[in-house]
Amino acid sequence: MQWFNVILQGVLIGGLYAMFAAGLSLIFGVMRLVNIAHGDLIVLAAYVALLVTQGLGVDPLTSLLLVVPIMAAIGYALQRGLLNYTLGDDLLPPLLVTFGLSIIIQNGLLELFTADSRKLQAGAIEIQTFQVAQGIWIGVLPLIQFAVAVAVIAGLQALFYKTALGRAFRATSDDQAVAQLMGLDTRHVFAMAMALSLAIIAIAGVFLAVRTNFDPAIGPARLIFGFEAVIIGGLGNMWGTLAGGVILGVSQAIGAQIDPGWQLLAGHIVFLAILAVRPQGLFPKVSG
């Protein structure tokens, strides 16, 4: 029963990892950009939420109403003002510029907020649990977090295949030049993709900040979790990314149960093992 609980907790945290991954996967899909600053932007969102909750006295979940549009606006501006200039055939500029951005965000946050670790207080909901079966308890907040993750993935899927914006994303992803010839402003499409990515980052950042302590230095590890979830699930498959997040979460939970020092290591080892035996990921996108 103890192991069942461990696995259940792993599954629920996997939803958070899938949210880290979804934004990363989205922009890679649309513009082949891997955003090294992704994790640091998650932490930035957590600090924005901290300011909003403290400034307005609202609870973290309500703060999303403000944090999501703020982050989306940052994403749009970032893409139009900086990242669009790095795109091209050469791989190096986007990588190095987002790497520089990562260092800038980390040290900027360090200057502004010091290295003290912070946490968002969500009140009573944080400790509420309910019993699903004899000896199995689920926290309300982790469950909400998982449900939100599923909703984010489902929403992205619907947006990609049912809306005009999604069509623009897919068109630019398939062939940027042709999309441009058909009248799409790819600079705007890319900026919208980055805005959407940062909107998801905002949600992930708030849930992260409610769940654990955060400080300016924890970004890179979140980038790595998101990246591992993407690769485990298979590039280009959103539901696969959710599965990847869950696998990562469960591996970490089992590792932590064996020895606390093995929590992160177990996740990385499962990732490397999957890379070794199935480099295309577990559920690669079917071509065509």
Place this chain on the structure above:
Amino acid sequence: MSRVEHATRSSRIGVTLIAAAFVVLALAPFWGERQTLRLLAEVFTFVALASLWNLLAGYAGLVSVGQQAFVGLGGYLLFALVILLDVHPIAAILIAGPIGALVAVPVAALIFRLRGAYFAIGTWVVAEVFRLLASQISVLGGGSGISLPAAVVIAMAPSRQLREFEIYWLALALTAIVLGAIVALLRSRHGLALTAIRDNELAAQSNGIDVTRIKFIVFVLTGFGTAMIGALIFLMKLRISPDTAFSVNDWTAFVIFITVIGGIGRIEGPIIGTIVFFVLRQALADLGSLYLLMMGAVAIVVMLWAPKGLWGLIAERFGWQALPLQRHLVLTPKTEQPGGKP
């Protein structure tokens, strides 16, 4: 009749200047103070690390953000060999190289499955795994780290001053060897292939270059050099912990900024970059984390507006090369080749 030459007028001047600089630096214990020697040794290690990263990213197109894996590996090998097996520190540094190369083989086999930017994050995961594993080794201090035993350090030389000289010369020699090896590699057949890959990977491949094999060789060689320099760095620091050994800021962020600012894909770039980096660091050391922030901003600006870096600007403006790497045809009159086939 024609032949291929590497040297140009500027490279002859460059080589002469570099040889002169080497002699002056080799004599530094006779003209410099302790602080100067320490600073110079640190500069040398960064020149070596940046040159290795430049070979990897600038020439072979393998953008790694996980080279701290090999710096830390080298550092931990030094401590393991010295503390657990009673190896002399200098011997340990030399052993760290081949072991670094050996470790690079399975690492490459695994992360070469990732393409482009995902390769970069893959290298980072490997470095994280190394860091987490290092913190599990309790005989080497686990998560909190360990110092090099004083007896070992004292036994290195009869006096403290001589020991410092010894480490300084070691840093200079290792860096010169790393740079020499990179120049030799770039002047060889493989170097021509590498330069072709740098300029256009697809074209290189269609000319019959086995791109994957060359990249693999470069990754393993870089693992060799980086582990050796890592061991040297932690012999200078005398203390190691997982967080310092596998620090992404110290061994990757700085190294990338140095290379980008100096000029990526050119052998002179990392040297120029390191000088700029240390001048800025000496000038702005009081700024703390703001300093790192500014380095990041400068690197972004350079990447966007001068992607070939400072040396790239100079080289293109004046057609200079400090080291004889370019190949150009020299035509010689036929009469000088009696009986020679055209």
